[in-house]
Amino acid sequence: MKGIITVLGKDRVGIIAKxxxxxxxxxxNILDISQTIIQGYFxxxxxxxxxxxxxxxxxxxxxLQGIGAELGVEIKLQHEDIFNTxxxx
Amino acid sequence: xxxxxEVQETNKMxxxxxxxxxxxxxGISLMDCAHSxxxxxxxxxYDKITRLAEKLVKTGEDLERQFGIPIINKRVSVTxxxxxxxxxxxxxxxxxxxxxxxxxxxxxxxxxxxxSALVHKGFTEGDRRLIDSIPEALAVTERxxxxxxxxxxxxxxxxxxVKLMGGIVKKTAELTADxxxxxxxxxxxxxxxxxxxxxxxxxFHGVGEPECVINVGVSGPGxxxxxxxxxxxxxxxxxxxxxxxxxxxxxxxxxxxxQETSKRLGxxxxxxxxxxxxxxxxxxxxxxxxxxxxxxxxxxxxxxxxLAILNDNVKKGGVMASSYVxxxxxxxxxxxxxxxxxxxxxxGALTLEKLEAMTCVCSVGxxxxxxxxxxxxxxxxxxxxxxxxxxxxxNKTTAVRIIPVVGKGVGxxxxxxxxxxxxxxxxxxxxxxxxxxxxxxxxxxxIHSFKN
Numbered sequence: 001m002k003g004i005i006t007v008l009g010k011d012r013v014g015i016i017a018k019x020x021x022x023x024x025x026x027x028x029n030i031l032d033i034s035q036t037i038i039q040g041y042f043x044x045x046x047x048x049x050x051x052x053x054x055x056x057x058x059x060x061x062x063x064l065q066g067i068g069a070e071l072g073v074e075i076k077l078q079h080e081d082i083f084n085t086x087x088x089x
Numbered sequence: 090x091x092x093x094x095e096v097q098e099t100n101k102m103x104x105x106x107x108x109x110x111x112x113x114x115x116g117i118s119l120m121d122c123a124h125s126x127x128x129x130x131x132x133x134x135y136d137k138i139t140r141l142a143e144k145l146v147k148t149g150e151d152l153e154r155q156f157g158i159p160i161i162n163k164r165v166s167v168t169x170x171x172x173x174x175x176x177x178x179x180x181x182x183x184x185x186x187x188x189x190x191x192x193x194x195x196x197x198x199x200x201x202x203x204x205s206a207l208v209h210k211g212f213t214e215g216d217r218r219l220i221d222s223i224p225e226a227l228a229v230t231e232r233x234x235x236x237x238x239x240x241x242x243x244x245x246x247x248x249x250x251v252k253l254m255g256g257i258v259k260k261t262a263e264l265t266a267d268x269x270x271x272x273x274x275x276x277x278x279x280x281x282x283x284x285x286x287x288x289x290x291x292x293f294h295g296v297g298e299p300e301c302v303i304n305v306g307v308s309g310p311g312x313x314x315x316x317x318x319x320x321x322x323x324x325x326x327x328x329x330x331x332x333x334x335x336x337x338x339x340x341x342x343x344x345x346x347x348q349e350t351s352k353r354l355g356x357x358x359x360x361x362x363x364x365x366x367x368x369x370x371x372x373x374x375x376x377x378x379x380x381x382x383x384x385x386x387x388x389x390x391x392x393x394x395x396l397a398i399l400n401d402n403v404k405k406g407g408v409m410a411s412s413y414v415x416x417x418x419x420x421x422x423x424x425x426x427x428x429x430x431x432x433x434x435x436x437g438a439l440t441l442e443k444l445e446a447m448t449c450v451c452s453v454g455x456x457x458x459x460x461x462x463x464x465x466x467x468x469x470x471x472x473x474x475x476x477x478x479x480x481x482x483x484n485k486t487t488a489v490r491i492i493p494v495v496g497k498g499v500g501x502x503x504x505x506x507x508x509x510x511x512x513x514x515x516x517x518x519x520x521x522x523x524x525x526x527x528x529x530x531x532x533x534x535x536i537h538s539f540k541n
Binding site for chain 2: 004006032034036043045047057058061062076077078079080081082083084085086087088
């Protein structure tokens with residue numbers, strides 16, 4: 001099962017580091033990262049493997065939201081199916 | 090592989106354009122709950138609803154988190170109570186409504202639909218008892234939705250029922266006068282009612298439906314509006330293509346949520362209803378779509394054509410996105426639930442007569458319209474008859490959800506609270522139709538219904 005993590009907000013030091021450290025602690029493998037910075041705004045997408053996470057999907061969603069709040073950015077984890085169904089036939 | 094642009098597009102729809110799944114509605118058959126004793130019947134329906142829908146709300150919330158999309162309402166529809174309770178030895182079905190209310194509170198759903206009767210060709214004893222119970226049932230409960238089907242393209246219009254319902258609407262308004270007659274906002278009078286509609290207040294679980302089923306209603310007027318803003322000043326081909334593409338994407342999300350809910354609850358997936366259902370939020374309005382299409386206000390000449398385009402292309406875009414499309418599927422034009430429609434009424438751009446014309450080409454009918462409290466029962470019946478005739482002749486669902494606000498006149502504001510919003514009281518023709526309504530009997534089915 002794959003998840004999509006998006007991070008949206010004002011750029012600052014350590015955003016990727018903090019998210020990656022958390023994911024490693026939860027046994028979530030990062031498959032792909034892409035990011036852009038537009039006018040100081042950080043926009044990142046990660047595709048992650050959540051086949052055997054340490055916590056439930058819902059708990060990961062909440063934890064990442066919390067980390068986002070600490071960093072002052074919005075972090076979302078969503079199941080990839082919502083994007084696949086909308087954009088792929 | 091999904092690209093960052095696609096991910097951003099989806100999340101922008103959710104964050105900025107109010108994309109959501111409007112409702113997951115579980116349909117539950119109450120046929121096997123039938124009993125002649127009221128206490129036993131009530132226990133049977135309470136036990137069955139709370140057992141089957143126990144995890145409905147939790148599952149909806151889990152899916153919200155998993156896909157990161159709001160699922161606004163979780164609801165239940167049941168077999169029309171006039172059928173399920175037909176064998177009861179009782180004069181009133183109000184205690185049944187109270188039991189349904191208790192079940193709704195227990196499982197945490199905000200509405201249960203199905204306090205309903207299907208009388209398009211005539212009344213059973215149960216139908217009469219149900220209809221007589223509607224005013225009190227809607228006054229003593231908060232979460233019960235009632236509906237009555239009074240006509241169909243196959244069987245014509247039951248004018249006795251039309252006459253009766255005018256009085257029932259009035260009585261419901263009077264019994265809920267302290268809440269701006271809000272009881273009427275939970276009472277829908279249909280022609281060609283559909284059996285698998287997930288949207289309230291008109292949802293019920295039809296007799297041809299399975300034991301239990303999951304139907305999902307998707308929405309997204311905000312997403313369509315934003316897409317059309319990018320197609321400004323383009324021709325009609327581009328306009329229609331844009332609506333179709335957007336409807337496709339929105340419906341795909343509904344399909345995903347419906348399938349996943351069905352899998353998790355072990356309940357068959359019924360249909361996705363791809364309707365544009367507005368909410369009082371800014372940016373989630375059908376009237377705003379009309380404005381982007383080039384109309385100064387909803388109700389301006391051209392509005393019916395604009396609505397026809399919208400309704401048709403929502404369907405065309407949506408049908409390929411879902412394996413089963415059903416329910417009402419199209420565009421809703423409620424007045425109270427759409428701030429742009431409210432403004433159009435207040436500016437004098439939108440009248441009851443224009444709304445009636447618009448219902449010829451949209452998916453429902455005269456919806457959430459406040460009228461003066463002193464409107465006569467016969468006039469309300471006349472409005473119902475007109476709307477039913479449009480549905481009967483055009484082979485489509487039409488409905489009337491009209492609120493004669495006790496103590497209020499034209500221009501005053503009726504507040505229904507919460508999801509139901511508020512509406513300015515609209516003027517109604519003062520000319521009488523009593524002689525027509527009083528005739529009694531049935532209007533025969535139209536000629537084009539004889540297709541066999």
